[in-house]
Amino acid sequence: MDDIDNRLLSELANNARASVSTLGRKLGLARTTVQARIEKLERTGVIAGYTVRLGEPARRDRIRATVLVNFDPRAGAQVVSRLKAMPEVEVAHTSSGRFDLVLQLATRNTAQLDEILDVIGAIPGVRSSESLIHLSTKIDRPV
Numbered sequence: 561m562d563d564i565d566n567r568l569l570s571e572l573a574n575n576a577r578a579s580v581s582t583l584g585r586k587l588g589l590a591r592t593t594v595q596a597r598i599e600k601l602e603r604t605g606v607i608a609g610y611t612v613r614l615g616e617p618a619r620r621d622r623i624r625a626t627v628l629v630n631f632d633p634r635a636g637a638q639v640v641s642r643l644k645a646m647p648e649v650e651v652a653h654t655s656s657g658r659f660d661l662v663l664q665l666a667t668r669n670t671a672q673l674d675e676i677l678d679v680i681g682a683i684p685g686v687r688s689s690e691s692l693i694h695l696s697t698k699i700d701r702p703v
Contacts (some may be wrong), residue, residue: 561606564589567596569606576610622666622692623673627680628659635685636660642683648676659690 564587571583580598584591601607617701623640631639643663651664663680667673677691 561601565597565601565606568594569601570600572607617668623670624670625665625667625673626692627663627665627677628655628690629661629663629680630658630687630689631660631683632685632687639683639685643680644649646676646679648672 570584571578571586579587580591580594583589584594587594589597598607609643619694628638639661640652641680643652643661648665648667650666653662654660655662663677665673667676673691673693680686681689
């Protein structure tokens with residue numbers, strides 16, 4: 561990847577629906593060059609897919625929380641497997657420090673969040689969890 565690829569990725573992160581012609585004008589490249597670069601980035605896995613980023617009006621009806629999870633050393637695979645089956649778990653990261661996983665959850669309301677936290681706490685091997693409810697978003701940059 562070079563500087564042009566990085567600029568192209570930045571443009572796509574800002575607007576993945578931008579036409580190849582528009583991207584070419586912004587980058588000072590021919591449309592065919594931009595198309596070839598996009599195809600290469602997709603083929604090599606740098607671009608894994610395209611998605612919709614929901615704005616605040618669409619997210620307003622969801623309660624979001626970060627959940628920090630500690631589990632027994634040999635229970636990691638089983639814990640992650642159970643979490644994958646829970647649609648409320650949007651993201652799960654392994655982490656260094658006191659906690660083994662950092663989860664992002666989204667639920668309809670606090671009652672559902674409470675239920676999901678109970679389910680997570682009951683997964684065999686989970687030792688403890690700590691939850692932080694998101695109140696408002698101050699910065700939300702595209703990757």
